[in-house]
Amino acid sequence: LYIVPQEFLFDPVSKTYGDPSRRPEVRFGTVEYTATSDYMARPPQPAMYLFLLDVSHNAVQTGQFTVNFRFSYLLKKCLGYLQSFCEILFENLSSLPGDARTKIGFLTYDSRIHFYDLSDRHNGTFRIMIVPDLENIESKLDEVLPVPDGIMVNLSECRTIIESFLDQLPKVYQNNHETDSALGTSLLIAEKLLHQTGGRITVFQTRLPNINPGALNEQTGKEPTVLTPTSDFYKKLSLDYASQQIACDLFLLNSHYIDLTTLSCISKYSGGEVKYYPNFHATHSPDQVERFENDLRRYLQRKIGFEAVMRLRSPPALSIQTFYGNGFVRSVDLLVLPNINPDAAFGMQVAIEDSLAQYKSVTFQVALLYTSSKGERRIRVHTLSLPVSAALKDICSNADQEAMVALIAKMAADRSTTSSIQEAREGMTNVACDVIKATMSNDSSNRTGSLYVPHAIRLLPLYMLSMIKSTAFRAGSSIKADERAYYIDLCKTLPTKYLMKIFYPDLYPIHTIEDQSRIVQDGEDELYIPARAHLSFQYIDAHGAYILDTNEYIYIYIGRAISDHFVQSV
Template identity: 45%
Template sequence: ILPVSSVPAPVPNLNSELRKLNCSPDSFRCTLTNIPQTQALLNKAKLPLGLLLHPFRDLTQLPVITSSTIVRCRSCRTYINPFVSFIDQRRWKCNLCYRVNDVPEEFMYNPLTRSYGEPHKRPEVQNSTVEFIASSDYMLRPPQPAVYLFVLDVSHNAVEAGYLTIVCQSLLENLDKLPGDSRTRIGFITFDSTVQFYNLQEGLSQPQMLIVSDIDGKLESLNYLLIKDLLNALPNMFTNTRETHSALGPALQAAFKLMSPTGGRISVFQTQLPSLGAGLLHSREDPNQRSSTKHLGPATDFYKKLALDCSGQQIAVDLFLLSSQYSDLASLACMSKYSAGCIYYYPSFHRTHNPAQAEKLQKDLKRYLTRKIGFEAVMRIRCTKGLSIHTFHGNFFVRSTDLLSLANVNPDAGFAVQMSIEESLTDTSLVCFQTALLYTSSKGERRIRVHTLCLPVVSSLSDVYAGADVQAVVCLLANMAVDRSISSSLADARDALVNAVVDSLAAYMSTASNLQQSMLIAPTSLKLFPLYILALLKQKAFRTGTSTRLDDRVYAMCQMKSQPLVHLMKMIHPNLYRIDKLTDETTIHVNDRVVPQPPLQKLSAEKLTREGAFLMDCGSVFYLWIGKNCDNNFIKDVLGYPNYASVPQKMTQLPEVDAPSSERTRSFISWLRDSRPLSPVLQVIKDENPAKTDFFQHLIEDRTEAAFSYYEFLLNIQQQICK
């Protein structure tokens, strides 16, 4: 049942005109593309209703509206969009609350066609994703400048790991590419058992280090020469340190004080468990208690409180955890979760001993430092009368029932919401959802990005199933399962995931007549549902057993809650390709490049052969597994070594060899890399490689000591339905 290539999003059953105008599923999609008429019908289907959003993603085409009048419904404040109806040239009817509004005089003129009297042809009504340049009405204060503060662990542990060299080098290379304008400010704090602050004021011949217990200063505007001097000096300043302690809490308090007047972004680099001052933590890593509920949540509320204070001052905290041992990510993650920050995690990080992680940090930083950023943002989701939103998932602070506060917003962040049907939708054939993201650009403009999605309403259970979006359903369930693991237990979350499959398929089978009860039948739209749920149960976030380290599990849970659907699905169900037999027969052409398109393989060891080479795409990492008897020509041309035995254990790069198989393989891998924001690291794996375990754990159709094979899982589902 596995498709030959990736699973497309279902296309809503709308007329061709509405379909053409609808929002891209890459930005905004619903778990059900046919919305049930009533909550009773939704309950019968046993499927969750919710939305998955990727609101600030990078777009190649984005209509920007510079009009001084932003047309909105006077009652519910919906932005005018392609799914409103014009009663006549002077009045339009809101598609969310049905109020009739007047068309403002200015809206009668179309700037694109330079014609008058055709409001329905304006770009706001022809595009379901638009961005408005906002007026001063949308500002509580003058737009903030881009302000960046780097908080760097310089303890003995950090110096040993060698991350400072990579961070400073990346900053030197990308300093002039940091988003901003002439008002941009940047600052540095380092910490071990004390907190060090750096004076980068104009007029100094070199950066001044101040060891302070309390900071009353302000970040200076960019003084490039001093900053470059500091970045060149930092990696060597602490080489001989004996300081083993980590005063992360006091460093963050100092950073908060420094950033409060402006807001901005704090980037924290931490390599160990905080051991001094406010926010100090103790090891909770008990191999027998690695999935216990109390360890999946924070040990202290210090980091959450700090994050909420930061959010109130429009400061987001991003965490880079580069640890070689347990660092209590469950507690530390709160600083990013509640301040709308993001989390990067590099277990067993070491610049020389772990080249794959070092390369990953370098590539992640390049993207992180140069990608688009929005400051002091809020996001509101509106929906047609009768529908209501009740739970949000992602990194943010909920300011009111439908308003999310995002101190920073970045193009790689995903969000999800759960919904219910409060009033019957019998009087309408269509419903709409609209998300509006108001933010300050790095150039100091207030902007509003608006996405609008339109879906049909149906009254039959079979139509509800026919429109189910299996990937969106699985991603929403993953978010719900993370919450369940922390509020109840991992066992409860796992049971809920299995029950989601059992209940929905049982409900479908009870409606389909002439079915043999002994057969397991799924609607076409949900054929992959059991496979994806089994994959989720085997994911680090939810798998059983004590071999999964606590920080690894917590990080997987953090990703479940903050990744957009497209990246989350690769994490849940990786793609496997055989690549030692790539040909030019099935290819696509991308920017003058010929890219082979090998078929997807089932995630099972029975698909592997010792004579072959297989590439597994897990989203943030590529595993290239080389069979023991793989053809020496392939090994020579693609890996650059004469035979299997000579391929080194820690290989992360493919050489450029002038051979067709090398060009095809590199072309295919770089095409996969280009499709995502963070550049995955490549790990070449041989049978005797320790990373082989990671590769085989992703073969989710196979049996493991603690989990079913796919066939056994289907039998188990069938037995539960027939009980």
């Protein structure tokens, strides 16, 4: 039975009246529309990808001796991350989201800035242009900037030159001894290159930037314990990026302190993201190399939207208090997102401003207006209707505890940066205590005063304890400042299902995988999906083997009494 306004009886596609269940917006919680020109401030721009690559000596030190057969040359001293980057981008040039208008460009930097003219004006070869003098560079950016048409080139038209560039780039800097890093200048130049169209900037940084503008101080002695930015340069630049529809993503591959708290500001306000690979080295940390390469492949291949804005609508009795996630809050209910991707997540804290007695249900609607990589302006609408109840027992019995954990994590992350880690920890403890206290006081059947929590939120105290013990919120000085800052950033930006794995990882027994698993058909193959085990040592069998999925890493635990047959067969 559909009880909908009369307007929904009319089908605008067939231009007839009839069954409203045929309309997608009635049948589905998520629908997408093609936007008209009324929703365009300008024609859709092409997909623009600009890569900023740190090639200082610190980057060279992440390398190794290796023979590379893909590009058919011997790398005697390989730029570890740069070699991986060039190979993976080479493989995925055809997978970059976009159309025939897609453009791509590269800047490298150490104590100087290196431009690359990849246009077809030089007989099929690329040309390197270097800016050696960066003193007072902010006042003369227009003078040093080459012709943008040669820097940002059409991917399909200049494909051969781009492939040649990626083939040769690691060799160019394999003996580089420049130790400085002019990240700030590179970001300013990148803004000049993209300010007319917007787009995506991807930064690969291996050390603390130490050349103005944007220079950060080396830490002597102990690392900082306060998670506040030490400079406002990156925040201000990020806000400028947002106003010009530019997003900036960071890949940090450092071996020493890099001040992630400050650098991440460039992504926070521009709708970008941060990836962190501590102690990255091609031979000493193969696990980080594998993470980096897998993340980079996903990053290059996934869908992307440009020039996006997101608005949340709710009944008048409710008001939006706070947005959580990377983006610029233009107004109370409007979030500016220069880039949007499937791996981004956002949280909204909503307050009840007036009585809900007149409502049987309340409806929330999120509308995302964006430009697809194919140059189409679209509107994606998510609609959620929730029943209203004055009984706390009903609310607790139907609560989504994982959604609660995700929102509490975002609130705690904010408190960690504006106040202290200790206050964030106390807040999580108070949440668990308040929930238990409220449910007990509202349960009239509980005469004995025993501890009782509704089934839907029974794991909330456990999750709060897990959060308190997590890398983001753990007390003490054993957690490095960059690592803590990274996980706090994940609390704000990760989708709920991935964030839950960080706080409460998935544990799977694999020694009983053929006996006690759910079989799922994957094409012609059968996959055995084992049941999750509780994260308690009492459920660990000394004769067993387990996989622990923490989202960032996967660990294999082998029991001390595991059979030789299992070890050899697996």
